[in-house]
Amino acid sequence: MGQPARLAVRPQTLIAVRDVKASSAWYQTLLGLRSGGDPDHPHRLIYDRLLSGGTLVLQIHRWDAEEHPNLVGPDRAPHGHGVLLWFEVDDFDAAVDRARRLGARVIEEPHVNPAPQHREIWLQDPDGYVVVIASPDGEAGEA
Secondary structure (H helix, E strand, C coil): CCCCCCCCCCCCCEEEECCHHHHHHHHHHHHCCEECCCCCCHHHHCEEEEEECCEEEEEEEECCCCCCCCCCCCCCCCCCCCCEEEEECCCHHHHHHHHHHHCCEEEEEEEEECCCCEEEEEEECCCCCEEEEECCCCCCCCC
16 A cells, blocks of 8 residues: 555644734734734634734634633633743744833743754743744754
8 A cells, every 4th residue: 555645734723812903913013923804804803813924823712702612711720821832933033022012021031942953032922821932943053
């Protein structure tokens, strides 16, 4: 028998938030994304898709809207405990500046992660999720 066909897998991370419009604006500013939704559509207050170019990067859904499993009861547990929202960016220094302008809570200041030889900054978003911004692997390696 031949090899099974390789299927492409693309992450489509979704987080639950208290205010979709505010969270969408925060992530758009931090990461230079754009909303994939109609800004005037009422459903945008419940759900938004954030894109980089034409690629889906993050979905945002309002807590307790539409009764989806696991998107109810925002005070049941810490948001995202044990999960990191990790984004690689080509403009690390500019992203750090944007994070500071947003007033994001910095958990770990910019530093070099020696394993992938890239730079990272660890933040907390307005809903308490931990967000890591990283430069491309090898970017901080020795010349």
